[in-house]
Amino acid sequence: MTLAATDPEDITAVTEEGTATAAPPARAHWFRRLLRDRAAALALFTLTLIILGALFAPLLAPFDPASNSRSIMTPPAWSSMGEPQHLLGTDGQGRDILSRLLYGTRLTLLIGFVAVGIGGAIGSLIGLLSAFYARLDPWVMRGVDVLLSFPAILLGLALVAVMGQGITPVIIALAVSSVPDCARIARGIAVGVMKQEFIEAGRAVGLSDLALFNRYLLRNCISSIMIFISLRFGQVVLIGATLSFLGLGARPPAAELGMMASQGREFLLFAPHIAVIPSVLIFVIVLSANVAGDALRDVLDPRLQA
Amino acid sequence: MLRTIIDRLLLSIPVLLGVLLFGFLLLQLVPGDPARVVAGPTATPEIVAQIRQEMGLDRPVLVQFWAYLERMAQGDMGRSMISNKTVTSELGAAVGPTVELMLASLVWSVPIGIAMGTAAAVLRGSLADRVVMGLSVAGVSLPIFFISLLLIQYLGVVWPIFPFIGRPGPWYTPEGFMALFLPALSLGLILIGPVARMTRSSVLEVLKLDHVRTARAKGLSEIRVVLKHGLRNALIPVITLIGLQAGYLLGGAVVTETIFSWPGLGRLVVGAILSSDFTVAQGAVLLFALGFITINLIIDILYSILDPRVRK
Numbered sequence: 001m002t003l004a005a006t007d008p009e010d011i012t013a014v015t016e017e018g019t020a021t022a023a024p025p026a027r028a029h030w031f032r033r034l035l036r037d038r039a040a041a042l043a044l045f046t047l048t049l050i051i052l053g054a055l056f057a058p059l060l061a062p063f064d065p066a067s068n069s070r071s072i073m074t075p076p077a078w079s080s081m082g083e084p085q086h087l088l089g090t091d092g093q094g095r096d097i098l099s100r101l102l103y104g105t106r107l108t109l110l111i112g113f114v115a116v117g118i119g120g121a122i123g124s125l126i127g128l129l130s131a132f133y134a135r136l137d138p139w140v141m142r143g144v145d146v147l148l149s150f151p152a153i154l155l156g157l158a159l160v161a162v163m164g165q166g167i168t169p170v171i172i173a174l175a176v177s178s179v180p181d182c183a184r185i186a187r188g189i190a191v192g193v194m195k196q197e198f199i200e201a202g203r204a205v206g207l208s209d210l211a212l213f214n215r216y217l218l219r220n221c222i223s224s225i226m227i228f229i230s231l232r233f234g235q236v237v238l239i240g241a242t243l244s245f246l247g248l249g250a251r252p253p254a255a256e257l258g259m260m261a262s263q264g265r266e267f268l269l270f271a272p273h274i275a276v277i278p279s280v281l282i283f284v285i286v287l288s289a290n291v292a293g294d295a296l297r298d299v300l301d302p303r304l305q306a
Numbered sequence: 307m308l309r310t311i312i313d314r315l316l317l318s319i320p321v322l323l324g325v326l327l328f329g330f331l332l333l334q335l336v337p338g339d340p341a342r343v344v345a346g347p348t349a350t351p352e353i354v355a356q357i358r359q360e361m362g363l364d365r366p367v368l369v370q371f372w373a374y375l376e377r378m379a380q381g382d383m384g385r386s387m388i389s390n391k392t393v394t395s396e397l398g399a400a401v402g403p404t405v406e407l408m409l410a411s412l413v414w415s416v417p418i419g420i421a422m423g424t425a426a427a428v429l430r431g432s433l434a435d436r437v438v439m440g441l442s443v444a445g446v447s448l449p450i451f452f453i454s455l456l457l458i459q460y461l462g463v464v465w466p467i468f469p470f471i472g473r474p475g476p477w478y479t480p481e482g483f484m485a486l487f488l489p490a491l492s493l494g495l496i497l498i499g500p501v502a503r504m505t506r507s508s509v510l511e512v513l514k515l516d517h518v519r520t521a522r523a524k525g526l527s528e529i530r531v532v533l534k535h536g537l538r539n540a541l542i543p544v545i546t547l548i549g550l551q552a553g554y555l556l557g558g559a560v561v562t563e564t565i566f567s568w569p570g571l572g573r574l575v576v577g578a579i580l581s582s583d584f585t586v587a588q589g590a591v592l593l594f595a596l597g598f599i600t601i602n603l604i605i606d607i608l609y610s611i612l613d614p615r616v617r618k
Contacts, residue, residue, distance in 0.1 A: 151553025153560055154594050158328070161579045161587040162335045238449060242561055245451045246576050261451060265565075268459055279452035287447035294443065 033299045040295030043288040050285055054106040061099035062087070066253045068094040073271040091260070091274045092267050104255035104278060108285070111167060111249070111256075112237035115174035119236075120229035122175070123182025128221065130183070131190030132213055141187070144180045152177035152239045160248040170249040174236050178229075185228045186221065193220045224300070231297060234289030241282045257282050310610045318603055325599065329592040330374050332584075334367070383589040388581055393589040396574065401593070404570030406477055407493060407562065408555055410486050415494030416501055416548065423505025423544075424537050428528075430510065438502055445499025450558045454492040454565040461488060472567045489566040493558050497551065504547040508540040515539075542612050549605030552598055 035041045053060060062085070063069070069086075072094040077087045088097040130140040156173035163169040193199070194217065202212045241258030243249040250256035252263075257278040264275025341358035342349070349357075358364055362373055377383070383393035426438035462470040468487045475482035512518065513536050521535045522528075560572030567573065575590035577583075 150595065151556050151598060153557030154553070154591060154598070157560070157575055157579060157587075157594075158332055158591045161584065161591065162332055165580075234447060238447070239557070241449060242451065242557070245449070246561065246564055247580060248576070258449070258451075261449070261455070265455065268455060269463060272459060275455055276452075279449055279455065282449050283447055283452060286449075287444060290443050290447050 030296075030299050034292075034295055037295045037299075040292050043291035043295070046284060047288040047292060050105060050281075050288070051109065053102055054109050057102035057106045061096075061102045063096035063099040065095065065100045065103040065255045069096070070094060073267060073274065075271065076273055088277055089271075089273055092263065092271070097260075097274065097277055100255040100260060101257075101278060101281060104257045104260050105281065105285070107167075107250060107254060108237060108241055108244075108257045108282070111171055111174070111240045112233055115171045115236050115240065116178060116229060116233050118171070119175035119178025120182045120226070120232070123179040124186040124225050124229065126179065127183040127186025127188075127225075128190045128213070128217060130187050131194050132209075132217055137187075140183070144183050147176070148180040150177065153242070156239070156243045156248065160243070165248055165251055167250055170240055170243050173243075174240055177239075178232055178236060181232060182225075182229050186225045189221050189224050189228070190217060193217055196220075227296060227300060231293040234286045234293060237289065238282070238286045311607050314603060314606050314610075318599055321599055322596075325592065325595045326375060326378060327371070328595075329588050330371050332588050332591070383592075384585040386578075386583055386586045388578075388583045388586070393585050396586055397571070397589055397593055400569060400571045400574045400590075402476075403473055403568055404559055404563070404572065406486065407489055407568060407570060408559060410477065410490035411494035411497065411555075412548075414490070415497040419498040419501025420505045420537075420541070420544065422498065423502040424509050424532065424540075426502065426506045427509035427513065427536075428532055435506075438506070442499035442502045445496060446503075448496065450492060450496050450561045451565060453495050454488075454562055457488050457492050458565070470566055473569055489562045489568050493555070493562045496558050497555065500551055500554070501544070501548065504544050505537075505540065508543045508547075509536050512536050512540040542609065545612070546605055546609050549602055552601040556594060556598060 034044070069090060071083055071086065071090050073092060074083050074086050074090045075081050076089045077084050082089060086096050086098070088101065091097055091100065126140060126144070130137045152174060155177050156170055159169040159173045160166075199212065199216055202216050207215075240249060241256070241261075244256045244258035245262045247259075247262065250259050252259070260278035261275050261282070264271070264273075264278070267274050341354050341361055341363055345354045345357050362370055365373075381394055383397070385392055386396055389396070422438045422442075426435040429435050458470045461468050469481075469485050470488050473482060473485050475485075477483050477486050509532075513532070518531060518535050521531045526535075556572075559570065560576060562568065563570045563572035564576050571590055571593060575587055575594070578586035578590060
C-alpha cells in the first residue's frame with residue numbers, strides 16, 4: 001500500500017474500513033442480540049413507552065397538571081370510591097395524578113438526560129485528552145480521583161446550599177458527579193484505539209494533533225463511549241428524583257416524580273396511592289434503564305462486566 | 307507496608323485541601339451579603355459593617371482563606387445562623403446518631419449480601435443465581451424513600467410494631483433499639499444488592515484460580531473449597547468495594563434520616579439548607595466529605611494489610 005502518496009482524506013477512508021473489518025463480526029448485530037435477551041427486550045420496550053408518554057405529555061394528559069379540582073384524594077378509578085375521569089385518582093390538592101405523572105416523568109427524564117449529556121460530554125473529553133496526551137494522563141486521572149471522592153448527593157446538597165433549591169443546581173451536581181466515571185470509561189476506550197496502527201500512520205503523514213484527535217481518535221471511540229455513558233442514566237435519574245424528594249430539586253407547582261412522592265407522604269395513611277404511584281414509576285424507569293444497560297454491556301463488551 | 311500507608315496519607319492531603327477550599331468557596335458564593343444575613347433584616351448599616359469586620363469579610367479573599375484554615379484547624383466553624391449554637395456542637399450532637407444508623411444497617415445487610423453473592427456464584431447460571439441477580443438489580447433501582455415509606459406503612463401503621471419517628475435514645479436502650487429498627491432496615495436494604503453483586507463476581511473470579519483447583523484435587527468438600535479457599539480470598543476486593551459504596555450509604559442516610567426524623571447529620575444538612583443556615587450546611591457538608599475521605603483512607607490501608615500483593 002502506498003500510504004505516503006495518498007492524501008489524509010483517503011487514509012481516513014482506508015482506516016475506517018480497516019477498523020470495520022477488524023471489529024468482531026458480532027458487533028454488527030448487537031441490537032438483535034440484545035433483543036434476544038427477554039428481560040432486556042421488555043426493559044427497552046417499557047422505557048420506550050415511558051419516554052413516548054413523557055414526550056407527548058401535553059397531548060395525552062387529560063387535565064392541566066397544576067389545576068385543582070373539587071375532588072381531593074380520590075383513589076384510582078378501579079377502586080369503589082374512584083371517579084372515572086381521574087384514572088389514577090387525584091392528589092392532596094385535587095390535581096389529576098395521571099396528568100401530573102406524565103408531566104412529572106417528562107421533567108424527571110429531562111433532568112437525567114441533560115445531566116448525563118453534559119457530564120458525559122465533559123467527562124469523555126477529559127478521558128479522550130488524557131489518552132491522547134500521555135503526559136497529561138497521571139495528572140488528569142489524579143484529578144478525576146479527587147472528584148470521585150464527592151458523592152453525588154453531597155455535591156447536590158452543597159450546590160443547592162449555594163444556589164438555592166431548583167433544577168439547575170441538581171442538574172449541575174448530577175453532571176459533575178458523572179464526569180469522573182465518564183472520563184474513566186472514555187479513557188479506557190481511547191487508550192485501546194491509540195494503540196492501533198492507523199494512529200501512527202496518521203502521525204507519519206504529518207497530520208496535526210487536532211485532525212488526528214478529531215478524525216482518528218474521536219470517530220473511532222464516540223459510539224462505544226456514548227453507549228457506556230448511557231449506562232449511567234438509571235442512577236442519575238434515581239439520585240435526581242431523590243434530591244427532589246428531599247425538597248432540594250424541582251419546586252412546586254412543577255410536577256416531578258420525586259417531589260410528587262414526597263408530597264404524598266403526608267397522606268400515606270389514608271391515600272397511599274398519591275405517594276406510591278410516582279415511586280413505582282421511578283422504580284420502573286430506573287429498573288428498565290439498569291436492566292437494558294446491563295444487557296447492552298454484556299452484549300457489547302463482556303470484559304466490562306462489574 | 308508503612309511506606310504504603312504514608313504514601314496514602316500524603317495523597318489525601320491535596321484532597322483534603324480541595325475539600326476545604328470547596329467549603330470556603332461555598333460560603334463565598336452564597337447569594338447576598340453573609341454579614342447582612344447574620345445581622346438580620348432590621349439591622350442598621352453600622353451594625354452590618356461591624357459584623358462584616360468581625361467576620362473578617364472586609365479583608366482580601368486569600369487572607370480570609372488562610373484565616374478560615376486556621377479556624378478550621380482549631381475546630382471553629384462559626385455559629386448557626388438560626389439557633390446561634392456553635393456549628394461544632396450542632397455537628398457533634400448529630401454524628402453519633404448517623405454513625406449508629408450506618409453501622410446498624412451494615413451489620414445485617416453485608417453478611418446477607420455476601421451470603422447471597424456467594425450462593426449465586428457457586429450456583430452460577432441456576433435459577434437461584436438469576437433470582438439473586440434480579441433482586442440485586444431491583445435493589446439498586448429502588449428509590450430508598452419508597453422502601454422507607456413502605457416500611458412505615460406496613461410495619462409502623464398497618465401493623466404498628468415499630469416506631470418510625472425520631473430517636474428516643476441510643477441503641478442499647480430498649481426504646482432506642484426499637485426506633486433504630488426501621489431506619490436501619492431501609493438503609494440496609496439498598497446495600498444488599500451491590501454487596502451481593504460484588505461478592506458474586508469476586509467469588510467467580512477466585513474460583514477460577516489455580517489454588518482452588520488444587521484444593522478440589524486434594525479432595526476437599528465443595529463447601530470447604532468455596533468457603534475457605536474461595537470466599538476468604540474473594541472478600542478482599544469486596545471490602546474495598548464496600549468502602550466505595552460509602553458515598554451511596556451516605557446519600558441513603560440523608561434520605562432515611564429525613565424520612566424517619568432521625569437526628570443525624572443528614573437531617574441536619576437538609577434542614578440547614580432548607581432554612582438557609584449556611585454555616586451549619588457548610589459544616590455538615592465538610593464533615594460528610596471528611597468522613598468519606600477517611601473511610602476510603604482506612605479501606606485502602608486495610609486493603610494493603612489484607613492483600614500481600616499490594617505491599618511494595
